[in-house]
Structures are given as structure tokens and as C-alpha cells.
Amino acid sequence: MDTPKTRWIRWLALPTPEEGRMALKLAACLLLAMLLYLTDIAVRFPQDMFLYGRF
Amino acid sequence: MNAPAAPAVRxxxxLGLLILALLLTELAARIAFWVWSGESYRNLDLYRWSPYGLVRNNPQATSNAFKINPNGFRNLETFQPRKPPDTYRVLMLGGSVLYAGLGGWYPPETRRVPTSETIAQHLAERLRADPRWAGRRVEVLNAAVNFNRIVEVSGAYLGEFINWDPDLVIVFGSANNFFHPPPEHGDGGQIVHSLASPHVWAAEFDRRANEHTLMTLLETAHLTARHYSAAAALAHKFLSKAIDAALALSERLRVRTVPLDGPAPPPAQPLSDAAFDRYVDDYLAHADAMIAAARRRQQKIVFFWEYFLAHVAPAKPMGAAEALLARHNQSHATASDREFTLRARDRVARELAAQGVELIDPWPELTAWPKQVYIDYLHYTAEGNEFMAEVLYRRIW
Known part of the structure; x- marks a missing residue:
């Protein structure tokens, strides 16, 4: 019988490899967005040493 | 028979996995920062914006080398803006020489000068040992900020530090106004050099303070994440380094330059004597303002001249280590650089002397001192900081 307890146990089960890969892809997307954003700043403001540590 | 349906993606x-991974990364980053700097992560920014002089040192900066006090000074002790009674207060203003920075070429094993060993700390020790100040509190404030020209130094002094009521103001930072290469006439005849150009961070300040676009909104979000998260700060640092390396690589691999805006402008011309005088006048205008304000508030003021190693190298006795530094940092030593710098020094000294203000010129001591003073092309070793503190002490007191 499906009870709140069994539902929790099912929910806490380890993620599947597919779900793990999806989480990795999302993390990579986050890093890629940061990379693109910083590249944009580096190209448009090459002398930004204050916030971007080029010092 | 139908194939079993693929389980639904949960x-x-x-999302939970992602958050868990971020938390673990954050924990690892904070441990890494603690191991690296000996303190918990606070912030990687070395500077903060300031209404008086553009930027100040960030007291929250996490660093394994530079400690900044809560006032934003290169001091370990904290000071009150209102001078305590019975206190002799020395305010030191300037750029990276006073900050005890490190740049250009230097041997990889070079040790950065810690906050406890800059000129200000040595000077404070010297003054406290002097019976003339026995029973009085002595404070030596090191308010140096890297890249400070006299434009920023005078702004900081007139706008804020004059109200800290120092008994003596020592102005460093000459090298950031008179340096390689000498001023030139630009394409449109304007003077191209430090004092006549916006601060290198002016564009960044303008974007952060005055632009209201989607990109600046993203930037604020990004910087906020970096402020609170050690993992975001580390990711930022590594990605920035990777981008800079990629840009440098693309520059090296470039085959030829195609001018996009027509032919290249003609090469800049060296300054005429009249234009040179005008340039030094720009420096002196700020110095005059500081002197006038100091007199009005009954604060003594002196200036200090910073020599590039390349400019004193022909006259200074040097050991092998300092001679190696001099050889590797010769780019500041062209005849026109040296001529420009020394001529500027002489005119500044004359103009200050005419007002009864001393320019402390360490040339005699430097050229008689065989031990190492320089840590790179301009800045001093810990021993060099102590040596310069002694020069100041003997000349001023």
C-alpha cells in the first residue's frame, strides 16, 4: 500500500544515471554561461582590472 | 507487445542533485580558501569604489599576502577618523611603492612584502622609539592604493583624509605620474599620458554606476554571487584567467592586422618643451591644492620621489640579485624616459621649494647603499621598505 512513508522512501532513492547526467549538463550550462558572460566583458572592457582581477 | 515506457525524468x-553538488563545491572552495589564506573566505575584490579618489583597498579582501585593515589601509591596527587626544598622526598617501606592491619581472621565489613590513610600519617603530614622542601615541597611516596618481591622491586627501587631522602628510606616488613612456602628442595634438587620460578603471566605474541595461543587471547578479559564494569566486577567477590566456594566444597567433578604421594613425610625437612644462603643471596644480589645504588646516606636508630601478641603476652599487632585476627591467631605461623623469623631478623640486615644501629625494642615500632595495622594477623589498623609512625619518625629523 502506498503511504506517505513509502512515498518518501521512493523519493529519497538515489538518482538514476540519466538524472545524474542531466544535473551535470545543467552545471556545465551554468559554467558555460559564466564563461560567455566573462568573455563578453573581457572583449568589451579589456582594461577592467578592478572587478575582474586583471592586475 | 509494447516496449516498457522509459521512466519519467524527475x-x-x-534540481536537488544540482544544489547538493553546489553546496559540496562551496564547502570545498571554502576549505581551499582557508588553506590558502589562513582565514575564511570573505571577498576576492582587492578594491572598493570610493567617492574620493575612485577606489580604496577592500578591507574584506581575502588574500594570502595583503592584509587590509577596516579603514582600507595597509595597516594591521585600526584607526579612528577622529584623532585621539595626545596623538602624533602621520598620514602617508600614494600608490604601489608605498603599498609595497610587486610587478614587472621578478624571480619566481620572490616573497611579497607583508603588511607588517611596509615603510609605514617601520616609520612607526622608529618614531615610537624616539624619546621626543615618549608618552604620546604615534600613528602612521598607510593609505596607499595601487595605481594612484596625484589626481586620486589629492581627491582622497581634500575630500576625506584632511579631516582625519594628521600632523604630517607624506605624499608618495610620483612614479604613477612620471613614468615610461614619456608623454606624447596624440593624433589630435592632445597630450597622451597618465595625468591627461582617464583612470584605467574609469570606464568600469561608469558602467557599474551609470549604465542600466540587461547586461549590467546580469553583472550585478554575477558579482553578488561572487561576493557570497567562494565557489563562484573561484570559478570566476579560473575562467577569467582562461579567457585572458585565450586572448593572449589569439594575439600571438595573429597573422596580420587588417585596419578596420582606415589607415593607422601617425606615430605619436615627443612633447615639446612647452607641452612638457604644461604636463608637469598638471601635476603641480594638484600638489598646490594639497599644500594650500594642508596649510589652511595647519598640517605639515612633504613629497617623496620614487625612482625606477632603471633610473638609479647606473649610479647605485648593486649585488647580483639587484643587478639581475635591473637587467630584466630595462624597458624603463630609454634615454628619453630617464631624461623626462629626472627633468620632471627637478622642476617639481624647484616648484615645491619655492613654496617652502620639501621634496624628499632619496637619490644620495640610494646611490650610496650597496644592499638590495628593489624587489622589482620600482617597488622595494621588506629591507628596502625599512631603508626608505630610515631615509624619511632622518630627513623629516
């Missing part, structure tokens, strides 16, 4: 689980 997005809350994926």
Missing part, C-alpha cells in the same frame, strides 16, 4: 531530484 526534475525535483535533478
Amino acid at each position: 526534475w525535483p531530484r535533478i
